[in-house]
Amino acid sequence: MIDTGNYIAAKAAVMAKPDVVAAYPITPQTTVVEGIANYLEKGEFTGEYICVESEHSAMSACIGASAMGVRTFTATSSHGLLLMHEMLHWAALARLPIVMCNINRVIGPGWNIWADENDSISQRDTGWIQFYCSSNQEIFDTIIQSYKLAENEKVLLPVMINYNAFILSHTSMPVDIPDQREIDEFLPKFKPKWNLDINNPVTFGNIIGPEYYIKVRKAMQDAHKNAKKLIPEIAREWKKKFGRFHGDLLEKYRCDDAEYILLAMGAIAAESKVAVDEMQRKGLKIGLARIRTFRPFPKESILQLSENADLIVIDRNISVGSEGVLFNEVKAALYHKSDARVNGFITGLGGRDVTYKDIESMCRKTVEGKANECEWYGI
């Protein structure tokens, strides 16, 4: 199948057989919800489709449905994700395995619909598992895998699958789509650990004192730790069944003997593969570690990479008043445990194109010792 990231996401969502989809349109996510609507019309999607009146309600409806013990899906982008913010926390604290695609798009003002990761990065602390994809195939595979992860009793957390606006969402690529039967074998029907049940009347989410609340938070953190183990396991199970593998928590690319390792996410990470090939051809010992999961954060893997290499981090986001968020977290991962140098670059904001040549020039500047600790590129 050759199609855009969004239509591939719609296909994956439908093949995961969610019982309830609740969604609200926003550019550049629209073709995901349109795709699902078309599958509904054709009878290929047999779940309930709620065309809600806002993203806040989209997430609220997913929460209601998920609490009833059924599989749910939604998709959004940018301001839509920000409007959901309150309910993102709610879904995670309620431990509901909702799966959502977020198409990374700029936040206004001014209005801008291109790629930028500040939307999902600013949802970092909601408790959601966050994947960042670099190809349409990875979008498909990650959506299916995410249900298996989210619904695992050791996890029971919502999952956000992020991919860059237009660069993936509206770009056609060939994608291998397994048979429905194979998907069903990999992803059996959701069996909820708990749900709203008239035969077992329980009140969920009532007032909770400090003695219990802190335990709720701790349990979420433990679930993320469990996810760290399960994400690679599920990815390898997928590989065994379908022959494709996109990496564990991060994907290492030509890291053997590397003196520098580039860390990036999303579309920039895909472009970085080209840059790494180019640089290695020219004799520079630079590899790539593509961050697949930003939450849980692959702290241990990054620390391991820093044993033999200095790190270069490229962020398509900024925590204004601090620095690039991935850069910040990479440094925190190394604190007191590694003396590898870390250089950070902020670039590509507002949808600015970041080519392999740009990536190469950021790397060269670092290798030549001319880069500041954290700097802007392409201003």
Added chain:
Amino acid sequence: MAIKDFPIEEYVLPGSAACPGCPATIALRIVLKALGKKTVMIVPACCTAVIESLYPHTSFNIPVMNIAFEAAAAGAAGVEAALRKLGKNDVTVLAWAGDGGTYDIGLQALSGALERETNFIYICYNNQIYSNTGIQRSGATPYAAWTTTTVGGKKEFRKEMGDIIRAHHIPYSAQTCISYPDDLYNKVKKAKEIEGPKYIEILTPCPPGWRFSMEKTVEMGRLAVETGVWALYECKNDVVTFNGKSRLILENKIKRVPIEEWMRPQGRFKHLFVPKKDVKRIKALEEHIEKIWERYRKYYI
């Protein structure tokens, strides 16, 4: 149905965290008697989120999902969709929200759920204030009433929620009051039997919020109806029928009791009587109420 014939089953359990004289518990007790065991309730931020008691306990004997302030109707829509997908047609979905969560912050989600013909009952228990947060003004607070955010008395008249609901042309909507348990029970029972979105609003006079003594809850509701501040009516398929004393007021068979009778016992209107009677503001509210009834008579007789 008369009170003596209400089902004996209790779904609001004793020992809740409600204030003494709380009208919300009176209302919910009757509502759940009418709906029965096969009910899933969605509760946004409101007094009921406190009344239901502290984790790991609960005051309710039905499954309950708490949700954010503005999200009751949307959460209920999700529950309803899941039930439909699961083929469970005999379960009632109840969204149970206060006036703040209905008139103000939850209005968008409610309107959306009504427009999408969500098969649920949305009940607003209206105590005319944000009482859970400590008595702040809402879109349902009457003119001239003191709240902690309208210290000299509210300057605006309340929103006509019933009109907003009826503009959605849903199969059933109604207004009732805890002081008329049979009216309340029958309306909920009726709503339960109807497919599609149903909206019921219950006036729930709040002792700490309205500043009256806790044994006067029922009396304050009756006075609200007798003065015409509140009307008992229902709207089935766009046909509006007034009930009980409200019908007699509508048809001019009885006169409305002067609004002062309802205001005077309430501490929130004290500044209109002490140290000096504020004739102007009392008259303004009286005239506003009369105007509403003129409109009712024009459209609904």
